[in-house]
Structure formats: C-alpha cells, structure tokens
Amino acid sequence: MTRLIELVGIHKSYNLGLPNEAEVLHGVSFAIDRGEFVALIGPSGSGKSTLLNIVGLLERLTAGSYRIEGEETSGLDDAGLTLRRRAVLGFVFQFHHLLPAFSALENVTLPALMREGRVTSAQQERARAMLAAVGLGNDMQKRPGELSGGMQQRVAIARALVLEPPLVLADEPTGNLDRASSDEVFVLMRRMHAELNTSFLIVTHDPRLAARCDRVIELVDGHIESDTSTGATG
Amino acid sequence: MVNWLGFERRVAIRFLREGRMQTVLIIVGVAAGVAVVAYISALITGLQRNTLEKTLGAQAHVTVSARDDVVIPAREPAADTAVLVQTQPRVQRPRTIVNWQSLVPVLEAMPAVAAVSPMVAGAGLAQRGEASKSIALMGVDLDRYDRIVHLRSKVVQGEPRLGPGEGIIGRELADDLGVRVGDRISLVTGTITDSLRVTALVDLGVRELNRRTVIVPLRAAQSLVGLPGGATGIDLALVDVWAAKALAADLSQRFPYKVESWQEANSQLVSALNAQSVSTALIRGVVMVVVVLGIASVLVVSVVQKQREIGILRAIGATQGQMLRVFLLQGAIVGAVGSTLGVLLAVGLIKAFTTFVRGSDGLPLFAITLAPSLALSIAGIATVCGVLAAVAPARRAAALDPAQAIRL
Numbered sequence A: 001m002t003r004l005i006e007l008v009g010i011h012k013s014y015n016l017g018l019p020n021e022a023e024v025l026h027g028v029s030f031a032i033d034r035g036e037f038v039a040l041i042g043p044s045g046s047g048k049s050t051l052l053n054i055v056g057l058l059e060r061l062t063a064g065s066y067r068i069e070g071e072e073t074s075g076l077d078d079a080g081l082t083l084r085r086r087a088v089l090g091f092v093f094q095f096h097h098l099l100p101a102f103s104a105l106e107n108v109t110l111p112a113l114m115r116e117g118r119v120t121s122a123q124q125e126r127a128r129a130m131l132a133a134v135g136l137g138n139d140m141q142k143r144p145g146e147l148s149g150g151m152q153q154r155v156a157i158a159r160a161l162v163l164e165p166p167l168v169l170a171d172e173p174t175g176n177l178d179r180a181s182s183d184e185v186f187v188l189m190r191r192m193h194a195e196l197n198t199s200f201l202i203v204t205h206d207p208r209l210a211a212r213c214d215r216v217i218e219l220v221d222g223h224i225e226s227d228t229s230t231g232a233t234g
Numbered sequence B: 001m002v003n004w005l006g007f008e009r010r011v012a013i014r015f016l017r018e019g020r021m022q023t024v025l026i027i028v029g030v031a032a033g034v035a036v037v038a039y040i041s042a043l044i045t046g047l048q049r050n051t052l053e054k055t056l057g058a059q060a061h062v063t064v065s066a067r068d069d070v071v072i073p074a075r076e077p078a079a080d081t082a083v084l085v086q087t088q089p090r091v092q093r094p095r096t097i098v099n100w101q102s103l104v105p106v107l108e109a110m111p112a113v114a115a116v117s118p119m120v121a122g123a124g125l126a127q128r129g130e131a132s133k134s135i136a137l138m139g140v141d142l143d144r145y146d147r148i149v150h151l152r153s154k155v156v157q158g159e160p161r162l163g164p165g166e167g168i169i170g171r172e173l174a175d176d177l178g179v180r181v182g183d184r185i186s187l188v189t190g191t192i193t194d195s196l197r198v199t200a201l202v203d204l205g206v207r208e209l210n211r212r213t214v215i216v217p218l219r220a221a222q223s224l225v226g227l228p229g230g231a232t233g234i235d236l237a238l239v240d241v242w243a244a245k246a247l248a249a250d251l252s253q254r255f256p257y258k259v260e261s262w263q264e265a266n267s268q269l270v271s272a273l274n275a276q277s278v279s280t281a282l283i284r285g286v287v288m289v290v291v292v293l294g295i296a297s298v299l300v301v302s303v304v305q306k307q308r309e310i311g312i313l314r315a316i317g318a319t320q321g322q323m324l325r326v327f328l329l330q331g332a333i334v335g336a337v338g339s340t341l342g343v344l345l346a347v348g349l350i351k352a353f354t355t356f357v358r359g360s361d362g363l364p365l366f367a368i369t370l371a372p373s374l375a376l377s378i379a380g381i382a383t384v385c386g387v388l389a390a391v392a393p394a395r396r397a398a399a400l401d402p403a404q405a406i407r408l
Ligand SMILES: Nc1ncnc2c1ncn2[C@@H]1O[C@H](COP(=O)(O)OP(=O)(O)OP(=O)(O)O)[C@@H](O)[C@H]1O
Pocket: A014, A015, A022, A024, A042, A043, A044, A045, A046, A047, A048, A049, A050, A051
C-alpha cells in the first residue's frame, strides 16, 4: 500500500555553498499513513519547523526522497509544488496565521476562492458549518484582530480543514495559548481527526499534548531520536 | 466570466483598503498627475486650434503665383570658360499667372481642394478729399473669396457686395479716410485712377490689415494694376489644412508656378507651435514617469509589509501567478481610480479657466474642452502605467520564499 507521505534520508542545509553553510537535518526518514495523528517533538533548534516546512512543500530538501501518495516531489517546480499543496495539505501555524484584512468566514473560504476564483453557496455553507463546528458560529463576521488567540487558532483549523485535505500540518498550534485554550484547540483537532479521518502532524513543545497523540516522533539535533506509538486515543 | 480573477480582485482590493493612508495618498498623486496632463493637453490643444483658426481664417491654405523674375544669362558660356558676372536682382513687377483660367478648373477638380479663388493684388493709394492712404488692393470674386477667408462673417458694417464700381474696405481705413458705408473713395495706381462706392467695412482680425485692405471686383483690379485679363495669384482652401505642405510640393512639381503653403508663409508660427507641442509632450512624459515611480514605490513598500500574508496565501495554495496578478491588479486599480479622479479634476480646472479667465471683452479667451477621446486615452495610459509600475513589486511578491515569509 502506498503511504500518504514517505520521507527517506532527508538532508537539509541552509546557505548552501556559503561560508555559513549549516546542515540542519542529517538524514531523516519516516512515513505517515492516512488517519494517523502524530506529534513531532524536540528541543528548540532541532529542526522541527524545517522538517514541517519540507513536508509542507514550502521548503526544498537538499538530499533524500520525499514522496506524496507515491509520487516523488523533489523534481517538481513551484507550480507543481503548489498544486500538490492544494491537493494534499492544510496548514496551522503558531501565530500570524490569518489574513487580518479578511473576516473569519472569508479566511475560511479563501482556499476555495483561490482555487476556483469564486465561492459557491455550497462552499459558503460548508465554511459556516466548519466555523460553527469549531465553536465560532457567532463570530464569523469578525476580523482576526477582534478574536482571542484561541479563537484565531480555531479559525485557522477550520480553514485548514474546510477542503478536507488528507494531511494537516500544525507548527506549535497551541504554543501561544493559555492552558485552557490550548486544551480546547487540541481537543478540536482530535475531534476533526475522528470525524474526517484527516492525518495530523503536530509540532509541539507540550509533553502533555504529545502524550495524547497516537504516535510521537522525537527530533534531536537533526536526527530522529525516537518514533513511538503511544496507544493514546486523545 | 463572473469569476475572472475573482481571487486576485478580492485580495488586491482588500490589500489596498488595508493600507488606507498609502492608498489614498498614491491615488491622490495619480489623480494630480493625470489632471495636470489632461489640463495641459486640453489647454494647448485649445490654444493651438485657436491660433490656427485665427491665422488660417484670414489667409489661404495654399497660394499659387507666378515664379519670381530671375536674370537669365544672354548666352551660354563656352564649356571650358568660367564666367564671372555680377547681376542685379530684377525688380519684381506684378505678373500674371500664365493660363490661370485653365488652371482654376484643374485645381477645383482635386479632391483635397475645398475652394479656389483667383485674385489680383497690387499696391496703390486711396484718396478722399485731402486724405490719402497707401493701400493693398485686392481684386476677387466675392463668392469665391468668401469660401477662402469667410469674408462675409467679418463684415462689421454694411452689406457686402462687389458689383462694378463697388468695394469693401477695412474698418481702420474707413476711420482714417472718414468714410462710411455708401460713401465714395478714389483709388490711384500709377497713372490710373478709379472710384468706388464702399458697400461694407470688414474686420480681418489684424489692425494693420484693416488699415490697408481694399477689396474690389477682379476686373476693376485688373485694370488698376495694369494686367487686363490676368491674375497675380490663386488662393486655395483645403479640406484638411495639414495637407497643405504636401499639396504645395506636389503642385510646384507639376506646374511652372510658385506654390506656397500656409506653413511656409507662417514658418515662425509653425515652429512656435511645434516647440509648444514638444514641451507639452515633455511635461506629459515627466509627469507619467513620476506617477509610475510613485505607484511603484508604494507597491514595493506594500510587498514588504505584506510578506507574511503573502507567505500564508502561498502556503494555503496560492500560485506564484496569482500573487503576481494580485499586485499587478493593485497597480491597475490605483491607475484607473486615480486617473478617473484626475480627469474629473481636469474638467473642473477647465471649467474654472473658462469661467474666470476672460479677455478684455468679457468673453472667454478661447474654447478649451477635454475631448472624451483624449480623456479616455489619458486614463487608459495611466492605467497601463499603473500596471507597468506594479511589474517589479509584483515579481518580488511572486518570488517571495513562503517558508521565509512565514517564519517572520
Ligand atoms: N532560513 C534559515 N537560514 C539559516 N538557518 C536557518 C534558517 N531557518 C532555520 N535555520 C536554522 O535551522 C535550525 C533549525 O531551525 P528550526 O526552526 O527548524 O528549529 P525548531 O526545531 O523549529 O526550533 P523551535 O522549537 O525553536 O521552533 C536552527 O539552528 C535555525 O537557526
């Protein structure tokens, strides 16, 4: 069976060919299947964000192989990468993740708008339902600036999931939130995972949350230190 | 198509609205630039049209006359000898155009020619009682001549007629001689004296001309000047005044006459008009460059400010082409909105000009209007300039590395 994503021997160097060249990832390999809920943990500077950006096709790898649904991505040009990103991926970032000039609802309909040039009423309904599902049924017309950090993050989750991509990448989605909101956001992601069978790859510094994922990959100094299933169910 | 550039349009408009102050300032800048260009273009066009109308209203577009007298050597010099001669230029007498009667229908048949008027010109004196004034005598056929210089519209007093023994004279000449419509004056040229009755006074627009002009029937002038049956010139009016130069060149090739276009007769005026056009073009060019630089600099700043948003849009699936178009569209919108306001502003300025700037007679100095085609083309050019100004910033936005932008 083909894996949803499969990385083999990934190397990543910054400033290639310059005096300050630095290899950040030294041969990372792992795979994720449809429906997995995976935490990526590790000390600061270990390369978690770099790895997530590579998985998200936002950054190119220096050496190694990265396949999405069996297809090698390293030879794709920018347009090809963008198409795969549209087809497979949703993103949730730590902060500054919403477009401040657009309302919560407009942020959630943006993925549809950029794909088709318009938002059908069905897509509009779907976005509303999504926002209602993340508990923002009454704040859809508000701008991000009028929402709390936890609410913003829930809008971002709604936006990442609205087109039901097979894989959602989240870089410290709760890193900026207090404990209560961070629990809420995490529970929401677990619920979406259960409802839509979406795979999640979540970078987190919070060991409590990591323990509540099905599988934990630990990155230390650009190597995978451990990759364990926890048997957790949320 | 309803969703053409739907995403780009939405994002471009939001970005512009978000950068409120910047957007307002640059749109005002574009509007000011466009207003200056539109106003100056309309003003210069109006001014030039007015000048040309005044000039061409009082003269023929092309004149045909006999070639100048030149001294022809009496004998061909032998092949191997050089001849040193000093010749006195010949006195230029009034000379008739050979065969002018058959030339007139040929000229009339030309499609570029609107009117043809043969005439006899000469110098003389006008006398009444003690007063004696030197005059420029012109013999014409009134109907034909009217089609060249619209003489009837220049009559200030009397009923223009050129029957035998009748004449039309300039307003100032009438004052100098103390004559009114219906009075008689004597004309003296060389040995011949004739008398005429003044039927009308005209204002040719130039005081010096009014002080000298006496218009009589062709036949009367022929006998006064001593050229029975002759014509010293043929005046032409053309359908298109700008065709005069080419037509004059063509005619002087085909006929043994001296042919002069109004441009040659008014070469100083023509070069002044040209200089004016060049300066206008220069001002327009400089203003357009300033507008382009203004839009470009605002958009460059906007791309830097919006790096994070661009990164997010790219991450959630926007293509490089879409980001490029978002910024090109911002340039186009700024250009289009700015130039619309600018054209309105120019219309206001023109209205103010025609209302407040008046001649000594209280009438507007001359008509200036902003032709819709001119307004449209200026607005179109400004919009294109907006897009061009956006090219560099838009390419920057498209080339932005989304990973870097998100990490900011
Ligand atoms: N664009 C870049 N140019 C050069 N070095 C970079 C760049 N981006 C990241 N790095 C370096 O790569 C290393 C890994 O960075 P990365 O952001 O992936 O770490 P991280 O595990 O996400 O850390 P944190 O937990 O603090 O977010 C760091 O040493 C960082 O300085």
